Amino acid sequence: MLVLEKNALSEEIEQLVAKYGSDRSALIQILQAIQRKHKFISDFAQQEVARLLSIHPVEVYSVITFYSFLCSEPKGRNIVRLCKTISCDMAGKDAVEAAVKRELGISFGETTKDKRITLEYTNCLGMCDQGPAMLVNERVYTHLDPEKAVNILNEIK
Amino acid sequence: MVKRENTRTPVSQQPHIVDKPADTATIGGTISVEINEKKVTVPLGTTILEACRQNQIHIPTLCHHPDLCIAGVCRICVVDVEGMRTLQTACSFPITSPIKIRTSTPMVRKARRHIIDLLLSEHYGECYSCFRNGNCELQSLAKEYGVDSYTFGHVEKPRYEVDNSSASVIRDMSKCILCKRCVRTCIDLQEVGVLEAINRGHETHIGTFLDKPLADVICINCGQCINRCPTAALRANDPSDEIWAAIDDPQKHVVIQTAPSPRAAIGEEFGVEPGHSFTGELNTALKRIGFDKVFDTNFTADLTIIEEGTELLNRLKKAIVEKDESVKLPQFTSCSPGWVKFIEHFYPEYLDYLSTAKSPQQMFGAITKTFYAKEAGVDPADIVTVALMPCAAKKFECNRPEMNDSGFKDVDYGLTTREMAKMIKEAGIHLPEMPKSNFDDPFGEASGAGLIFGATGGVMEAALRTVYELVTGREVPFKNLVIEPCRGFEGIKQASVKLENCVEEYKFLEGVEVKFAVAHGTANAKKVMEMLRKGELVGYHFVEIMACPGGCLGGGGQPIPTSADIRKKRAEAIYAEEESLPIRKSHENPHVHYIYEKFLTEGPCSKLSHKLLHTHYTKRGKFIS
Numbered sequence: 001m002l003v004l005e006k007n008a009l010s011e012e013i014e015q016l017v018a019k020y021g022s023d024r025s026a027l028i029q030i031l032q033a034i035q036r037k038h039k040f041i042s043d044f045a046q047q048e049v050a051r052l053l054s055i056h057p058v059e060v061y062s063v064i065t066f067y068s069f070l071c072s073e074p075k076g077r078n079i080v081r082l083c084k085t086i087s088c089d090m091a092g093k094d095a096v097e098a099a100v101k102r103e104l105g106i107s108f109g110e111t112t113k114d115k116r117i118t119l120e121y122t123n124c125l126g127m128c129d130q131g132p133a134m135l136v137n138e139r140v141y142t143h144l145d146p147e148k149a150v151n152i153l154n155e156i157k
Numbered sequence: 158m159v160k161r162e163n164t165r166t167p168v169s170q171q172p173h174i175v176d177k178p179a180d181t182a183t184i185g186g187t188i189s190v191e192i193n194e195k196k197v198t199v200p201l202g203t204t205i206l207e208a209c210r211q212n213q214i215h216i217p218t219l220c221h222h223p224d225l226c227i228a229g230v231c232r233i234c235v236v237d238v239e240g241m242r243t244l245q246t247a248c249s250f251p252i253t254s255p256i257k258i259r260t261s262t263p264m265v266r267k268a269r270r271h272i273i274d275l276l277l278s279e280h281y282g283e284c285y286s287c288f289r290n291g292n293c294e295l296q297s298l299a300k301e302y303g304v305d306s307y308t309f310g311h312v313e314k315p316r317y318e319v320d321n322s323s324a325s326v327i328r329d330m331s332k333c334i335l336c337k338r339c340v341r342t343c344i345d346l347q348e349v350g351v352l353e354a355i356n357r358g359h360e361t362h363i364g365t366f367l368d369k370p371l372a373d374v375i376c377i378n379c380g381q382c383i384n385r386c387p388t389a390a391l392r393a394n395d396p397s398d399e400i401w402a403a404i405d406d407p408q409k410h411v412v413i414q415t416a417p418s419p420r421a422a423i424g425e426e427f428g429v430e431p432g433h434s435f436t437g438e439l440n441t442a443l444k445r446i447g448f449d450k451v452f453d454t455n456f457t458a459d460l461t462i463i464e465e466g467t468e469l470l471n472r473l474k475k476a477i478v479e480k481d482e483s484v485k486l487p488q489f490t491s492c493s494p495g496w497v498k499f500i501e502h503f504y505p506e507y508l509d510y511l512s513t514a515k516s517p518q519q520m521f522g523a524i525t526k527t528f529y530a531k532e533a534g535v536d537p538a539d540i541v542t543v544a545l546m547p548c549a550a551k552k553f554e555c556n557r558p559e560m561n562d563s564g565f566k567d568v569d570y571g572l573t574t575r576e577m578a579k580m581i582k583e584a585g586i587h588l589p590e591m592p593k594s595n596f597d598d599p600f601g602e603a604s605g606a607g608l609i610f611g612a613t614g615g616v617m618e619a620a621l622r623t624v625y626e627l628v629t630g631r632e633v634p635f636k637n638l639v640i641e642p643c644r645g646f647e648g649i650k651q652a653s654v655k656l657e658n659c660v661e662e663y664k665f666l667e668g669v670e671v672k673f674a675v676a677h678g679t680a681n682a683k684k685v686m687e688m689l690r691k692g693e694l695v696g697y698h699f700v701e702i703m704a705c706p707g708g709c710l711g712g713g714g715q716p717i718p719t720s721a722d723i724r725k726k727r728a729e730a731i732y733a734e735e736e737s738l739p740i741r742k743s744h745e746n747p748h749v750h751y752i753y754e755k756f757l758t759e760g761p762c763s764k765l766s767h768k769l770l771h772t773h774y775t776k777r778g779k780f781i782s
Contacts, residue, residue: 043367047780056350057781058366058374065356072367 001044010048012037017052024055027063031070040074068122076111076118078156081135085124091131092145099146103153117156191257205236205247205258214260217269217298219276220336221248222385223720224706226345231336233272233298236260244268270302278309280388281316281331287389288579292717294387295334317362322370324556325378325394325549325713330362333390339363339382346706348680349499351376363390366781375502375779377679379495379704380549380573380713393549393714396570397580403541403569404447411541412529413443414521414600416454417611418547418709419574421730425716425723426578427588432726434734437593443545444594446584454544455607456600457517457524458619459743460752461492462607464770465514466624466743467761469699470663478665485510487674487689487697490616492516494554495704495713497774499679504686505776513771517610518544518551519560521600522567523769528756532599537563543570545577547611547712550704562769573714602748605734605741612728613677613708614643614650617701621654621673623744628656628663638741644732646707646725648681649674673699678706 016033020026030049034041041049041064050057064070082088082097097108104112104119111118127133130142134149141152189198192205192214199208204227209216220231229249238245239257244265259265276295284290315331335354340363343352351374355364365374383391403409420436429435443451469488476484491497491512500511515523522542530537544551548571554560555568572580581588595601606619618640625633633640633654642652653672656663674697676685682702688694705711707724710731740746757766 043781046366056344056353056366058350058353058364059344061366062353062355066354 001042006044009042009045013045013048013052017049022053024053024059027053027055027060028067031060031064035070039077039079040071043072046072076115078116078137079118079120079135080153080156081120081122082108083123083125083127083131083133083135084121085128087124087128088131088133093132095146096132096134096144096149100149100153103150117153188252189255190252191255193258193260199252201253202251205238205245205250205252206234208252209236209247209258209260216247216260217301218248219294219298219334219387220338222338222341223722224346224385225338225341228337228341231272231276231334233269235265235268235272237262237265266302270304271308273298273302273304274308276334277304277307278311279316280334281312281314282388287332288392288395289389289717293389320371321394322372323376323378323394324372324553326371326376326380326383327392327394328371329390329392330364331390332388333363334388335361335363336387337363338385338387339391342381342385346678346680347377347379347381347704348683349375349377349379352382369781374781375777377495377498377502377704378550378553378713379679381705383549383713384711384715384717384719386717393573393576394552395576396552396572397576400541400543400570400572400580403543408539409541410449410533410535410539411447411543412450412452412525413448413543413545413572414452414454414457414518414525415439415443415545416518416547416709417458417608417731418712418715418727419545419577421611421710421727421734422547422715423574423578424589426575429589430726431723432730434730435588435591436734437595438588438591440596441591441594442581442584442586442588445586445591446580448543450597452521452525452600453596453603453607454517454521455603455610456746456748457520458607458610459604459746459749460520460524460770461514461517462616462619462623462743463749463753463761464520464766465490465512466620466627468512468514469620469624470627471762473669473698474665477669487672487694487700488512490699490701491772492610492616493702493704493709494548494550496679496682496702498550498553498777499682499704500686501775501777502779503683505778507686507689508774508776510689511774513767513773515560515770515772516551516554517607518546518571519554519567519772520770522555522560522569523563524600524752524756526563526565526567527769528752529599537565540565541569542567543572544568545572545574547574547709547715548705549573549713551714559772562772574712574716575714578716599751600748602740602746604743604746605736605738606743607746608735608738609731611709611731612644613646613703614675614701615708615731616703617673617675617699618643619743620699620701621671622742624671625654625656626742627744628659628666630660631658637736643675644728646677646721646728648678649676649685651675671699672697673701675701677703677708677711679704 016030020029034045046060047057050060064072101107108119108121125133127142132144134141134144187198188201197212206216216234219233220228227249229246234247235244236247237259317330320328340352344350352363354361403411420439421434424433424435425431440451472484475481489511525542526537526540551571555571560567606622609615622633651674653670655670656666659667676682710727711724
């Protein structure tokens with residue numbers, strides 16, 4: 001990481017700490033803000049957060065690994081999460097899954113070569129009556145079928 | 158609820174301490190509960206576990222540890238509380254109403270058995286080949302609850318790779334039962350913060366930052382986590398095979414130095430109650446094992462006092478007489494390798510405050526391979542120096558690249574009390590039965606001042622005895638040389654001694670009030686360093702810091718288990734032995750005089766002693782790359 005980038009990131013985290021407070025209970029809000037902007041929380045960012053909240057870096061890492069929506073490794077620009085829970089499964093998740101995999105040429109847990117999309121499973125989204133359901137970044141799509149799912153993927157930049 | 162002082166533990170995990178009224182007869186001060194149909198009265202806020210223990214009712218525990226905050230994660234201590242829908246954990250249930258508790262219903266017994274079965278289903282333990290065999294809390298629970306089959310299966314293969322990157326601590330997470338004692342030790346007790354729970358659900362494991370090897374993260378090697386681990390997930394890096402090989406090699410001249418703390422604790426490994434010293438017996442046992450010479454680390458502890466005391470006087474002289482403002486005061490002790498690494502990581506900008514004197518262990522190594530080799534007519538290349546220490550960090554210290562001033566690796570192996578006990582047992586020796594014998598010359602005699610290095614405040618007490626007498630020509634003004642303000646287990650102790658009627662050489666110190674502080678445990682060290690940063694230590698002259706709670710006698714290499722009570726007994730054993738010694742001041746040790754006459758002829762802090770007995774430190778910082 002370049003020194004300039006590090007300084008910019010430090011400054012950004014300092015602003016977040018000024019906004020949310022330097023108590024350890026502000027940790028999640030700060031991490032979510034970093035995740036939203038950078039799509040991942042680098043090891044440098046984790047240590048900066050730890051320093052500013054005067055906690056230990058391993059505590060930050062522990063929180064990041066606990067929550068599926070926070071990650072410490074870079075992923076694609078967009079994250080597509082397909083619900084794998086039983087209602088969606090019975091509503092035809094398998095067909096959607098196969099179509100999505102075929103369209104992107106990757107399997108779940110992987111990222112496309114152009115870093116456009118990362119494919120993941122998620123547990124229940126609470127859309128059991130409208131399955132199969134899929135989450136694209138922060139937006140939920142319901143009543144999917146293979147064609148609809150592929151169309152959605154193709155619209156993602 | 159009283160908030161525990163200086164802890165960042167979330168409120169939910171803090172011990173339930175309810176303000177206890179001074180007069181327990183006051184209404185609301187105590188509360189009557191029924192445990193197994195027996196009426197007992199306890200102070201309000203007592204946990205069920207405490208109440209049961211006070212009334213001789215045994216409740217099994219696993220994640221609970223007297224030194225640590227409450228976690229309530231293992232669930233083994235569940236009891237039945239009347240009116241509650243589910244079983245309750247005794248360790249985290251404060252009694253605030255007149256409840257009825259039952260500790261041995263069929264449901265409680267079955268739940269506990271299931272919990273043990275579930276723990277065993279993920280615990281890769283082959284008891285025969287495990288170093289905690291016979292001293293494992295999970296093993297004894299399994300026995301207590303009559304586990305005769307694996308109800309929920311058993312892991313056949315280790316799930317994680319063993320992390321043996323560190324010179325001091327080895328982590329084998331396949332044996333971990335996720336009690337989080339190590340996490341609480343590292344974060345709350347020591348405030349170093351190496352370990353935390355990583356991931357979630359069945360993927361949870363205890364890991365380091367980014368799951369890096371232990372050698373690559375900021376670990377001070379204190380080994381306190383080892384002392385508190387209920388299973389063998391954490392252990393010290395054991396060099397006993399190499400030591401056996403050296404003993405069996407007739408070419409090698411194997412020399413062992415023994416530190417004060419292991420003597421006061423090693424008996425525990427042989428089933429003796431804490432609080433008995435086995436100095437003489439240990440000497441005999443070590444000679445029978447095959448060590449060529451058995452020396453006393455206290456001798457170099459005396460040497461440390463002379464060197465460190467002289468360094469302090471030099472600093473004072475520079476500051477007071479020469480008005481040199483670059484002199485760093487207070488001077489910090491440097492005997493504890495855990496503390497040295499702590500300050501290198503967390504306060505590198507204050508390294509100049511640290512005394513440059515090596516720890517007694519390293520001084521001994523350097524002297525053995527130079528002075529002793531010449532006196533005894535042994536080629537230093539053939540000498541193997543072993544150090545029996547209560548400490549895991551000493552293993553790291555002897556492997557520091559700068560520690561080879563004798564031209565060889567000064568100390569070859571650091572051995573913990575536990576590993577020594579194992580070697581003694583392997584040799585077929587039952588330590589308590591051994592006849593007593595003395596240490597070998599030339600480093601056989603040491604003062605009591607060296608002995609008390611083992612307890613927190615000991616270095617300070619020893620240094621004051623010498624410095625005060627050097628400066629004033631009189632003994633310290635304390636009855637029987639016992640400097641009370643240095644003793645006890647308070648986190649940070651502060652006191653002062655006034656210097657009056659000084660001898661001619663130290664007239665510049667006339668009327669100076671020597672202010673000192675003593676801290677143990679790196680959480681307290683952190684507080685002291687913050688005081689220094691805020692300028693609250695201005696006017697202080699000398700600060701002793703030990704990385705482990707209780708000082709060396711609570712070190713990471715000492716017998717398991719540990720608790721405040723055990724540490725107190727070990728300290729009592731050390732202090733009792735000290736009072737029986739003929740010499741109790743470092744500067745009166747004849748061997749110390751001898752070495753300054755024969756070898757370090759230019760005196761303390763001279764060129765040769767700087768080469769052999771002093772060291773330098775590395776600014777490490779706390780960034781993990």
